[in-house]
Every structure is written in C-alpha cells, then in structure tokens.
Amino acid sequence: MKIIVALLIFGVIITFHELGHFLLAKKNGIVVTEFSIGMGPRLFSKVYHDTRYSLKLLPIGGSCMMLGEDEVNDNEGAFNNKSVWARISAIFAGPLFNFILAFFLALFVVGMVGYDPARVVNVPEGSAGADAGLQVGDIITQIDGENVVFARDISTHFDFKPIKSQNPITVKFKRNGEKLSTTLIPSAEKRYMLGISYAPDSQGEAQITLLESSAFKDAGIKNGDVITAINGTEVKTSAEFSSYLESHPLDGSALSITYTHNEKSNTVDVTPRMTEWYTIGFNYNQGYEKTGVFGVVRYSISEVRYWIETTVKSLGKLFTGKVGADELGGPVRIVSELGSVVDAKQDIGIKNVIILLFNWGILLSANLGVMNLLPIPALDGGRLIFLIIEAVRGKPLNREKEGFVHMLGFIALMILMVFLFFNDIKNVFF
Template structure:
C-alpha cells in the first residue's frame, strides 16, 4: 500500500511541476513536442493523425520521431517507470530554425517557462496548506508550563509568542525551528507576546539547567498508574513495572497525575535519589530511584503547547501562507546545514527513504480513520512539494536552477551562451545527480535494512 500511495504522491507532484512548464510554454508560443508522465519506454501515447488523436501503445524512439516529424501537435505519453515526467520543448537543447522553438523566444519568456515548474510546486503546497488549515486549524505558539525567569518576566500560561529576537512567529513550529537553528546561550532573549488582544515585550535572560528524568509514562486519565517504564532509565532499573500505582514521592502523598506534576514543579529533580512508594497487586513497595541526566542546556522557562486551533476564512489564508513559509525556511536552513557540514550526507533521504516515511505515516494514522490519513499525507505532500520547488531552483546543472543561471548570464551579456557548451554542462550535472541518487538510495537501503 505504501508504494502505491508514494507513486500517487510523486506522480501528482511531478505532473504539477511539468504542467507549469507546459502551460507557460504554450502561453509563450513555444511548441511542446511531448508531455509525458513517468520515465523510460513509452507504454501509451496519444498522437494526432489525419483522423484526429489516436492512442499508440509502446512507441519506439523511431516511431516517436516519425509521429513528431511534422511538429503539428504535442504527443502525450505515459511511460513505464511511475517516477518523474517531462515537458519536451522544440529547441530546448539545440538551435532550431522555427519561430515556435524555445531558443527563438525572448529571454524573459524563457525564464518564465523555466520558473513555472518550481512556482507551480509552491502553488500546490499552498493549496494543500489551505486544505489542512481549513480542516485542522493552525498551531499558535501558546505558552505553557511557565517557570522561573519567564514567570518573573510576567509570562503566563496561555500567552501567545508573536516574536523572538525580532523574528515574527505565526506558528509554534516556527518558534521550535528558530530555537533549533539558533540555540539558546547566555545572551538575553527579546520576546513579544499577545494576551487578550494586547501585545507585550519582555526580555528574558536564559538559565542553564540540567534535565533529569525517571523514565516512565502515566496511564490515561488522571490516576497515578504507571503506563510504561523506559529501558535504560532509573524507574525500570529500580524494579517498577507497568500497572504499578504510585502513592508517595519522598513522603508526599500523591493521588492523581496532577499531584505528581505539581510535586516535581515544586521540587525539581537533581542527581539526588528519590524515594517512591507504590502498590503492586495490593502490596506496598518502596524503591529508591536516582534520576538520570537526560540533557542540559539553556532554557527561557516555558514550554509551547503546539495544539491546533480553528480560525476564520482570513485566518485560513494567513496561516496557510505561514505553513508554506515555514516549510520553505526549514528546507533552506537544512540545506545550509548540509553545505556547512552540520548535517551529514548520510542523513539524506531519497525515493526509497521517502516511500518508507510514507508507509510509517500511513501506518501511524490508519487507526484514526480516513480523514487523519488524508491530512497526514497532505502535510507530508506539502513538505515534498515545497522541497521539490526549492531543489529545482538550486543553481545545479540539469535542474531548472541551472538553466536559470545560463538565462541570467544571457540577460547580462546581451546574447545567449553557446548551446553546445551549455548542453555539456547540463550533461555533466545530470551524471553527477545520478551518482548522488545512487549514493542516497544506498543510504536509504542501509537505514531500512
């Protein structure tokens, strides 16, 4: 099932991309020789004849050339491999003496044709965002679990962060992304937050803290039943099990999950052992549990809720644009980390890895029903579509961005670069991309198997 879903998603993304090239080519009077879905041998083609359009199965390159010789109508094809697609234009890679040829059109017309593919991917991402935000709402950066310096600065649970160090925040994920790429240190943090329709500005000095954990989850509801104990964490090592009922912590009686939360808010964990009293099968037991250091770093004293809330029509448009912006910024910042060595090439995911991700998304969302499956896959498709748009704009030969580089050189030079030389550069770029694809696919297979 995950392979079928992946093929459908890839097909839609690529068809939209190539449709952008196709429509702008047509609007600029450029003759499109073939519009195809997939790669490899043609399995079905629609060809214009003297009697109108006819379907042709398994056209050979020779048959294709013969059918295309008169250049009267575009051939529409479906190819064997359900990945990729193409919009082949007359005079795209060679000089052709025909007024309908790509190479005969003005430079700005050609730039619009090349740009159309990535732009259509961004448009698709926006359409998906409108659907997602319209159905699920958006995730404001709502403050929760206010402690220490944030409380002293005046923040309260329910405040919504709108700026951090001058950067506008529309979504909780934007704040998470900012803090991921700009880790907190001893420098002050400037925050703007909204409460009751009014905006407030505060300055918070981050505090260096150590994060200790016991390693267990609560049961559903508000009881003190242990739902799960984590491997390699103190609770399991101390002998506690799923189903145990916690009754006391360091002599303090706890009857609800909120009691446990409140206790640790007032008595933050350290490396000091904690005495836990619990019941198992009616028997009272006591365990000494020493919290485990799970992380350390700077904090500004609050968490973010991140749950989605519904919004009105204008809000749907505003926060859909914010969704697309978030994905674009995330992709660009991730590429920066890749090029600066902060992210390793081994972390890249290719088609095999993406298919595996789609399978996991489907598996995780299936128990919640069709709507959850649809929205989860739509969110991932939004990410893929924006990624495809950005990747194609990179100044890499054989990609749209590589073609744009040569077109911009033409704008500044006043004349085009020799097409043979440009073709050689694109061929080298294509070979390099194929080598990279093999490398990424090998990494995918290594991770999965």
C-alpha cells in the same frame, strides 16, 4: 498498497511541476514536443497541436520536453529562439507550481484540523519567562528577529539555533491585541537529558527526533524511530511517553528502551547524560485550533512559508557540515515513511491518514520547489542562472559550453541519486 500510494503522491507532485513548465511554455509559443505523466514505456499517447501527450508505465513522475531546450534548432518555436524573459518564465513555472500545489494541499489540511497558535500556556514562577514578563495567553510573534506564526516556529527556531549561553533573546508578542516586546535571559541548569525531542501532548505514536548531543543516538536509535516501551511499560503515544518521564524523573540510571525501526522491534539500554541546559522558561501550545475562511487562507500561506524556510535552513546545515551525509534521505526512505503512515490507518483512522498524507504532500511539494531552484547545473535553478546572466549581458553565453555544464550537473545529480539510494537502503533495512 502503501508503495502505490507513495508513488502516486510522488507522481502528482512531479507532474504538477512539469505542468507549470508546460503551461508557460505554451503561453510563450514554445513548442512542447512531449508532455508525459509517468516514466518508462508509453501505455498511451496522442499527438495534438505538435505535442505528444503520453501516459507511461511507471507512476513516479513526468516530463515536459521543449523543442531546442538543449540543442540548436532553427524552428521559430524552439526554446532558445524565444526571448530570455519567455524562457525564464517557462523554467521558473515548474518550482512555482510546486509552491501553488503545496498551498492548495495546505488549504485542505488547515481547513480540516486548523493551525497551532504560538500561545503561551504556562509560565513557571521564578522562570526566565516570568522574569521577562511573559504571561499565559500571550501570543509569540517574533524571536530574535524571526517571525513566528505557528507554535512549531518556536521549536524550529531553537532546533536550528540551540540556546548555548545566557545571551539575551528578544521576544515580541501580543497581549489582548497590544504589541509588546521583552528581553528574555535563558536560565542555566544541569540535569539528566536523553537528547531527543518529540510532541509531548500528541496522541500519535512516540516518534522522536535526535538532538545534537543524544544518548539515544549513542544507543543506535535513529531519527524517526518510534518508542513503544520504556523499562517494560508500554507507551502507545507521545503523551504516554511524556507522562512516564514526568512520573519517573531521570537520575542517571540506564533505561530499557524498546523502539521500532522500519517495523522491526529492538530493545536497548540508554543512559541519560548530565547536561548543561538552557531554558526559555515558558511552555507554548501543542494543539491545533480551527479558524475561519480568511484564517484558512492566511495560515495555508504560512504553512507553505514554514516548509520553504525549513527546507532552506536544513540545506544550510547540510552545506555547513552540521548535518552528516548519512542523515540525507532519498526516495526509498520517503516511500518507507509514507508507507508507515498508510499502515497506521487502523490505529488513527482513515481520515487522519489522509490528513497526514496531505501534510507529506505539502512538505514534499515545497521541498521539490526549493531544491529545483538551487543554482546547480541541470536543475531549474542552474538554468535560471544562465538565463539571468544572459538578460544582464544582453546576449547568451556559448550554448555548447552551457550544455556541457548542464551535462556535468546531470552526472553529479545521478551520482547523488545513487548515493541516496544506497544510503536509504542502509538506513531503512539495516
């Protein structure tokens, strides 16, 4: 069942992408030879107005085949015989429709659970936040020039730009509707750390994310693993995990950590590290709040923006070598993660499972849109680069050479897919 659900989610996202190509191709008079839902052998097909509409066996995607897209064709409706702007719109529509789908999914999620405001909820006396003049109830709107809408924007900012010194941080915020700005100097301290992040107030399972320097990583625990016990004490939620750590301060002694990796339980010893740590000196909201109709629309747009920006930043870490190739995830890992969500229905209820699956849909749809816009041959972004060059030059590049470049890009993508497949198998099952 969980595999079917995962495949259906993939199928809907990819089909919506192809629908964008299809609608704009039709609008511009480009002949679409086949529009298919699914892949593999045809189960059903019907030809209507020069287009074959097909339903195929495997619910893992779809396709929109345009006449003359990769070859020379004299037909007036062939892709390469249309204006450059008609072709640009047909190609760009695929990623655009992914962002549109993400927005509609976000409308459902934000409408159901609300949003996480970037509200300050605690400012310890004598902390960096207190010295900067922050107060409980302030709404953070910007950190070092990066806009903040959600509380998780703050976490994401420091995940991608960890504080490594006491360099000043510019913080903009609202207090009783008034826009204010301050300079915050991070506090430096040394303490024992585990090198993980998680949602301390969440009633969901204690799923962890590894930081750059992590005692958990050294013990063999991976991103996304779920903590189920610490020193023999069972923890069912992130909140229980956080409560245990608050009542048992780290002192350098080894901890017995029981965790699940791909539904397999393991127990290892983890020794906290003495780490120089910089803190911003305030805590911010971890919960969600309902909002009105206009707020739902506004925060749904921001939800899509959040995942687009997070995807772009993650790609930046990959291309700069800050993320190892072994941390890349492909379809197998995603199916495994989606399967874990489906399996959780007895613990969190079917309503919350549906919301989590819609959240995954937002992430995956926005991710697919961004990935397809990368300037890589064979992807939509690569084709757009050639079309933009054609628009600037006033004439197309050599079709055969362009086709050869796209073929090389396709081969490279297939090699990457094979790598991701085996990397997923290693990370998911071993």
